Amino acid sequence: MPVVFVDTEDRVEETPSAAETNDDEVWLDDGSVTLVAQGIGFRVYKGILAKQSSVLTDLFGKAQEGRTGQEDLVVHLPDSSRDWRHVLRVCMSHNVTLRLRDATPMQTPSAEEVFAYVRLGRKYKIEAIYEQAMEYLKSYFNPDYNHFYQQDIWTPPRFRYVDAIGVVNIARLTSDEPLRLMALLVCCLTDSTELLTGIAYSDGEVETLSPEDLALCWVARPKLSTARLRSILRIVTPLLASPCASRKEGFGCRDAAQCIMGELHTNATFLEPGNPFMGFNGSEIEELLVTLCERCRASTAARHSKQHRAAWNDLPALMGMPCPEWKMVDIDG
Ligand SMILES: [Zn+2]
Numbered sequence: 001m002p003v004v005f006v007d008t009e010d011r012v013e014e015t016p017s018a019a020e021t022n023d024d025e026v027w028l029d030d031g032s033v034t035l036v037a038q039g040i041g042f043r044v045y046k047g048i049l050a051k052q053s054s055v056l057t058d059l060f061g062k063a064q065e066g067r068t069g070q071e072d073l074v075v076h077l078p079d080s081s082r083d084w085r086h087v088l089r090v091c092m093s094h095n096v097t098l099r100l101r102d103a104t105p106m107q108t109p110s111a112e113e114v115f116a117y118v119r120l121g122r123k124y125k126i127e128a129i130y131e132q133a134m135e136y137l138k139s140y141f142n143p144d145y146n147h148f149y150q151q152d153i154w155t156p157p158r159f160r161y162v163d164a165i166g167v168v169n170i171a172r173l174t175s176d177e178p179l180r181l182m183a184l185l186v187c188c189l190t191d192s193t194e195l196l197t198g199i200a201y202s203d204g205e206v207e208t209l210s211p212e213d214l215a216l217c218w219v220a221r222p223k224l225s226t227a228r229l230r231s232i233l234r235i236v237t238p239l240l241a242s243p244c245a246s247r248k249e250g251f252g253c254r255d256a257a258q259c260i261m262g263e264l265h266t267n268a269t270f271l272e273p274g275n276p277f278m279g280f281n282g283s284e285i286e287e288l289l290v291t292l293c294e295r296c297r298a299s300t301a302a303r304h305s306k307q308h309r310a311a312w313n314d315l316p317a318l319m320g321m322p323c324p325e326w327k328m329v330d331i332d333g
Contacts, residue, residue, distance in 0.1 A: 019074075023081075026088045033060060033073045035088070040081040042088050046073065052091055055124040079123070082203045083116035090117070090129060105157035112201050114156070115166045122173070134174070141167055141186065143178035145312050145329045149277070154186055161190035165199050165209050172210070177323045184213060184319055188221050189275055220319045227276040227318055231307035236260050238303070239296060248291045256288045263288070276311040276318070279304070305333050 019034060019041025031043035050057040056075075063075050077084065109117075114133050121130025140156050141164070142148055155161060164186035171180035187195055187209065194200075195217065198208035209217070239257030246253045263284045264270050280286040289300060309331045316323040 023085060026085055026092065028092070033063075033075060035075050035077055035084065037077045037079050037084045038081040041074075042081075042084060044088055044092055049091055052128065053124045053126045056126075079120060080116075080203075080205065082112070082201060082205065083120050086113045086116035087120045087126065087129065091126065108157050111156075111159045111163035111166055111199075115170065115207075118170050119173070137167055137170065138179060141179055141182040143182050143327065145309070145327070148182075148312075149308065154189075160192070161186050162192040162194045162199055164190075165195070166207055168209055168213050169207065172213075177321075178325050178327075180213075181316060181319055181321055181323050181326065184216055184220070184321065185224075185315065187213075187217050188224055188319075216320050223318050223320075224276050227311055227314065229270070231276060231311055232264060232270065234307055235300060235303045236264070239292070239300065242293075242296055244293050244296065246291050246293055246296075251291065253292050253296045256291050260285050260288050276315075277308055306331055309333065 019036045020039035022041045022043065026042040026044065028043050028045065031045055033044060033046040033049070035042045035044065046060055050060055059075050060073070063073055067073070114136060117129045117133035118137070120126065121133060136156065140151070140154065140159075142151070155163065164183040167183035168180055168187060171177070171183055195209070196214070198206040200206050208214075236257060239253055239260070242253035242257065244253050245251075246256050248256075267283065267285075269283065280289065289297065292300065309329050311318075313328045313331070316326050
């Protein structure tokens with residue numbers, strides 16, 4: 001039965017039990033401690049873990065108290081065994097690298113791995129892992145306009161838009177409101193029904209948005225679409241009055257503008273729910289804009305930039321989420 005949860009700190013293991021099974025992967029025969037999570041035992045080297053986590057050092061010390069003889073040191077942890085497998089895999093490797101940089105897209109970590117690094121890294125103060133993973137998330141869900149505008153993709157290579165659910169919950173966990181706002185924006189761009197039902201991890205556990213965050217997305221989605229359409233119209237409609245000749249012979253800027261309006265009617269991409277920051281890249285509209293005279297092209301580009309900047313400043317209001325830390329930009333660039 002899947003368990004719905006928001007963050008790992010909610011978990012409480014009431015009656016610790018012995019390991020029912022040894023993990024197939026993280027089990028070192030000559031290990032010095034067995035960590036047990038959800039009935040799965042991980043046999044690892046105590047010294048290596050203690051070096052990386054002050055919290056585990058304390059737990060090992062407590063487990064050691066009053067212990068006599070040669071029995072195995074066993075420490076029960078009230079967390080997901082899936083999360084611990086991901087974290088221990090990294091902690092037990094020779095160098096703590098999360099494959100976040102200098103990796104091909106398929107070598108980068110999955111959302112499930114990154115979330116495990118953040119949750120357990122934070123809770124057990126495994127700083128090398130926690131800091132790298134947070135920096136990685138923030139480099140994509142980045143609340144800096146210039147960075148955001150320059151990036152080609154909005155999520156790490158192996159994330160889907162709906163995986164932003166986990167980022168929203170991490171932002172709540174770390175009280176990072178700009179990060180939550182960016183992640184909620186990405187949640188609004190998915191048409192996956194998992195936004196409502198939650199994302200399922202490899203062990204069947206499901207993570208959902210909190211009812212409050214789901215309600216924000218529900219209200220924001222149509223507002224974002226309206227904002228996008230309004231911004232496109234503000235960019236294009238002044239061209240309809242252009243008296244000038246375009247660079248294409250016998251085809252005025254006004255004619256190009258009419259074709260663009262036609263494209264807006266027929267191209268479903270521009271009518272779908274979504275992103276107020278979407279440009280015209282790769283569309284018929286981009287090709288039509290190239291045919292404009294130099295003056296119209298410059299004025300269109302200026303309106304485009306202004307609309308994007310205005311939408312950025314409006315984002316907290318559009319998402320219905322006041323965010324005093326939000327960094328506004330100068331509308332005129
Ligand atoms: Zn013109």
